[in-house]
Amino acid sequence: MRPKIILFGDSITEESFGKGGWGAALAHHFSRKVDLVLRGYSGYNTRWALHVMEKVFPAESEGGGGGGGGAPLAITVFFGANDACLPDRYGAFQHVPLLEYKQNLHSIVSFIKKRWPTTLVLLITPPPIDEDGRIQHPFVENPSGLPERTNETAGTYAKVCIEVAGECGVPVVDLWSKMQQFPGWQKDHLRDGLHLTPTGNRIVFDEVVEKFRKEDLRLETLPADLPLLAEMDPSDPLKSFKD
Template sequence: MVGPARPSFILFGSSIVQLSFSHGGWGAILSDIYARKADIILRGYYGWNSRRALQVLNQVFPKDASQQPSLVIVYFGGNDSMGPHSSGLGPHVPLPEYIDNMRKILLHLQSLSESTRLMVLSCPPVNEAKVRQNNRKTSAFLSEVVRTNELCQSYSEACIKLCQQMNVKVVDLFTALQKRDDWMNTCFTDGIHLSAEGSKVVVEEILKVLKQAEWKPCLYWKSMPTEFAEDSPYDLVAADGKTTLNPSEWTFHREIQWD
């Protein structure tokens, strides 16, 4: 542990989370936006579904931890929504069970502390043509991956409905990604996982929720204190040669000036 202690934002989910620091991913972008404000902590597990998440829930989020997260962003659903395999193996989880699993996950997270806030990302769409193309490339060692936008949409809508019932903030990724021009080719690396452009959509939607949420304390980045933000004579000397410039809030290095 290092100090001072900062608010912690936990990203919990499957490969959309595990890869969120790759390819200019949304986790990396959030880490940049929240530098000196909050710690973005990754708990992503490639290939996992909601069943496996439940198996480790108490280990990842122990109720007796000395410090509980300020925010947990949860994503499961893409693997659950895959078509079932004839063997009974694989990540597919029937829709009613998926909803029940997600309810249990959210209830557990809500019980961590009164100040722990939740946000859920719903199942995004896929580029079906690219998925079929990848199936042909991996057929020598991997059974066919069945992913359709019909299935993705049904799991997304069910997840959104559950969150609304539980008063949990939710991002409709299925709709948000499709608002981007040529989304099928620009938002994914392989038809399923997010490219840098797809991740920008995710960040935009997350920040929108954080800005509008009536949470106390507010978790929107512009409203949070910056660590060690006081002026110092050791800061860079200004052009007048007499004063210094405090760089603690500078954001000019960012490709996008996030709201």
Template structure:
């Protein structure tokens, strides 16, 4: 496999004072684009929040998976941390799975079991390496996708037609991709909660649930209850199932990457700021 996409640029080679701490955001294009000011991305927000106190390093690589980034992580990211020396990074985010869960002819690009193995490798490396003994890790689940509503919505009033529409939609590539993303998000949350019981150095942010719940609305119910009922009825936002609503304009730019609403309106990303503020390492 070629690794020509790995970039040795100013993000890793930047020289800063030895007492100037860092935060590394590690992931795919969702992390890379998280530094776009036009999207008001979470990386960009972190840079503003920590300005003149902490260097926030963009370690996002477009199109990559938990499998393809192992060399980048092992040799370059961890290598940069070791060669730089103390202080250890305040925290490292691991935000992977959006590409792993994408469907190929033979299933997901990276099978779920293999995905779990890679995530655990990243976690254990950070937790065990002497150079990151004071570093905390934030796991972020992959977000949902925004699958278009199928043609034929008016036919839902016809019970027989509704059954056919649901059957067709459930087998469509869009909905199956949505289901795959959900499975990978659940796996990250499962792994994160396991580690949370073992160490205070790991936290998990369930981005999939947070974004989906934020647009679940049923009159007279809370968002949690609305999510539950829409899930039972197979009508969660973005799922592409008949009767399901797409995400509002502004949540996604292309069905996958975040728009301004997903970055700003959700306090989810802002929780990164309060989880591990500077000076509060264990």
């Protein structure tokens, strides 16, 4: 009955339906109007994402659209944090070279647009990296004592993500730049140097909603799927359900 928005990405997307998450905030924002469908895959890079596109977004005859038929209103594509792992550190198995990352993003956007030409694709750059936070919170044993990601490298991948958005003609959230506009972003917005705090999640939510608005995907213009209480006649409520 309702249209849908799909969130496609890595762990920052997978965690987005948690307490204070940007995905949960979007679901609340669009309640009664749009279903938010979560397709986040912790640890994934764009290379792996390309390998699972057919399963994540099956054809319409197979119940496509990430949870029901019909083209999604929008799909957020939020990859790059894992691609940007350094090739000589403990996260090397997740690393994707910059040129391949660019090609992969192009392919992901192309796949979605070919399947659903009317669907809005919104790219989101990887966030900035707090290298001290990564040293303090490695996800496996880290005998070198060095961060597996750097903020400089993340910025390079963010720049390429923005380039792809321009080349594909789709909007983009420059999260890497946006977060660094705030003093103390390293600890205020990132809980472990990479993943988001509630404050960091709020920035993603605000930026996504603003980009949607600019593309005319806004709460005010979306119809409710069923009559609202305020629209019902107290003397004859069932009248609201008649065709």
